Amino acid sequence: MDFELKTLSLAAAAGEKCDALILLVGESFKPGKDALSRLAAEAIKARDLEPKPGKLLQAYRAPGIAAARVVLAGAGDGSGKRVHAAVQAAVGALRSNSVKRLVICLAPEAQADAVRAAVTATAESSYVYVATKSKPEGRELQRVTVAVADAGRHAQAFAAARAAAEGIEFARELGNLPPNVATPTRLGEEARKLAKRHGFQCEVMGPREIAKHKMGSFLAVAKGSEQEPRFIVLRHQGAAASEPPVVLVGKGITFDSGGISIKPSQDMDEMKFDMGGAASVLGTFRALGEVKPALNVIGVIPSCENMPDGRSVKPGDIVTSMSGQTIEVLNTDAEGRLILCDALTYAERFKPAAVVDIATLTGACVIALGGVRSGMFASDDELAADLLAAGDAALDPCWRMPLDDEYGEGLKSNFADAANVAGRAGGSITAAKFLQRFAGNYPWAHLDIAGTAWKGGPAKGSTGRPVGLLVQFLLGRQGTAPAKTAAKRAPAKTAARARGKASR
Template identity: 50%
Template sequence: MQFLVKSARPETLKTATLVVAIGEGRKLGAAARALDAASEGTLSALLKRGDLAGKPGQTLLLQGLAGVKAERILLVGCGKERELSERSYRKVAAAALAVLKTLGGSDAALTLGELMVKGRDAYAKARLLVEVLADGGYVFDRFKGDKAEAPALTRITLLAEDTDLLACERGAAHAQAIASGMAFARDLGNLPPNLCHPSFLADEAKALAKGNKALKVEVLDEKKLKELGMGAFLAVAQGSEQPPRLIVLDYKGGKKDDAPFVLVGKGITFDTGGISLKPGLGMDEMKYDMCGAASVLGTFRALVELGLPINVVGLLACAENMPSGGATRPGDIVTTMSGQTVEILNTDAEGRLVLCDTLTYAERYKPQAVIDIATLTGACIVALGSHTSGLMGNHDGLIRQVLKAGETAADRAWQLPLFDEYQEQLDSPFADIANIGGPKAGTITAACFLSRFAKKFHWAHLDIAGTAWVSGGKDKGATGRPVPLLTQYLLDRCQ
């Protein structure tokens, strides 16, 4: 989909479909008033018949108006609020897109930028609008015999005031890069685990770097992980025939001596739970346990497309957690790269094991900050549901930055406490630390575990178990989150 920004009078614009917002009570905005004047009151007369009340998400398709050059007019209800909430604005955009996808025209023009949205300027409205439209066109049918028909709609123009053109163009460009990153992350998440394994993710990272001088990729194999002393990482992978990979992406868009920001992604390409086997029902969704790594790859795609002037390192901790005669057992003790020993009480708490060694590896970059992203705990879904990612860390300034990025990107996170009292739940009589802390506060104790390996830098942990994919039903699939949050965080660091 191509997105353009243009300044034009709506009644003079030649397009297959012109989208115009109508307020509840048949209230006309500037664009609707212009169409009404050009059509000598035809639009007002149509609305008075009561075909469209203007409630949020209502639509009415008109086959042209006299005096208006657009072939069709799509009226979309936007409610009675003077300022829409971000959620309502999304609903208006999604309702318009749902109709546009059923039409035959190859192009459309939207005047939705004239709507007022709480806390959103012209840039933020354009960006939010394009992200909704681009993400709404996502389809994953790679393995279906009957492919979805290619939509006729290939170009959308956002109408903007002259004074807002540059801001809207910037918002649309940022949105397209973020949407591209989200689509990449969704594709990786939706792939079946027999294809999407650690070596496959390594190949995808290499393909992303191909032809881009700013991005270099290095893949550390099992031999290298052993040399580094990553005993926890290797313990997760030893039950699988698929070898583990630590994938290092090094993007140098900033000054040579600028310390990088590091993104660490959990990449468990399939999680059976290992010897602590998961229940069979819904286990197919454990292919999404690599969505942390997928989101980092998606963020790097956005980063490359935007060419941001910043240094960023991505570390993807990729392995498959399988039960076998060689698999790690509950009760095993492993030595991490940091030298700390871990008693493995539950092999299904494997994400923190690959992440802890990867966090230690991150020390070599002397980073400005480290953010790890992981589908880490079901407890996070219990606590926050599927709308908000869990956030914890060891530095208040970094936490505030991540929260702000989530608000700006409409990809929110919520901070949970990381008090010292929770650390005691990880005490082990046989090792320095246990890999689980019991049934209470599971999301927090998982972060407590990781915090023991993040003492040498500012660190934040995003638990995306509830937000990385949608479970069950026809809408099942990866969401691409938190690519918008992570990209916004990096955009903020460039200012």
């Protein structure tokens, strides 16, 4: 889909040749003398339209308006959140029509958040998966013009939103592919394509290279599958080589059967979405390739399947991680943390300014937060604040969860340095505490996206989250003072939330 930002008054927009036009009508709407204003003013006066988000009124072949279809959409206070809801509803209402060219008119006073919301909501609402259908019903919408009072003022926000939308769609497409297509090998191929297209550095390691790095925990999960594992490293060099990078680590379990601790059969097909963290890292790099921010970013993706086999890791097995720590595997369905721990150790070599891992890690996080906010755990208060702010700005919110040392008590083992699971209580927190054991040498955050990476039921499919959050977070780090390395900056502690180092 092709987006463009254009300076247009409502009078000029009324003359734009397009299949459909969406006019956002907020609480502060002040009608002029043009045809669009008259149409909206008459609808409000007749109480056929309320300026509340989600309220719509459609018109066909309205006098003085070039667009065949017009949708008046209530936009409330005009904030990004309200605009997102309004555009989502309006685009959804047009999906059954053959709309190829669309114009969206924002209020003259619209801010950057409204521009971002209009772009992302349009992309999200018009997405159609067709990759594996024999008779695909393709997406009709081809060109979208976002009309504002001053395009120059919003150019930067628009460019970032357009890039984020492409990244989100890329992540959704990868997540929606079936597991016999989206294998670890395929993820490696997609990373190489991104590198070639955007000038990234890329390395894709196979079993032999992974073994040389002594990633025993990762390989323990991978050995039960016929699909070979891949360890993917992508690098965007947007700043001086001396500047410490931000490292994104994405869980890439392309299908999770649970292994020997096999899952129930109901909804097991949704375990193709267990590579949502990997998809979000690749989607973020797709966006970075468009905006090319002035900072260094490294993506690390451990990818494999978790399958039951005679070679599979068993409950009671003890594996040795890349860090040298031994792990008692009590539940083979807690495999994500077993591949992430080696990736977190590997990330140390980059002397990172910060490391953020993204994973569909625990069902417990779904119980805690549902599908609205991703769970966020952090060893560093400043990093946590940046992620929270980025999520709110991108309408891809997260919520900070605790990391008190006491939560790690359940991970103690009589036979290894740690067990891979604790009790049922606080499952998302104990999983984060396990990962924290391997992330003590740099500012670290963990995003548990088990509730937000995909939807089930009739709307089943990948959401592309948290690409929006990650892109906003990374762009927000441009132009800041050089980040301190882990050696100079210890994880912060607060009185409200005890952090500390995880017990070894």
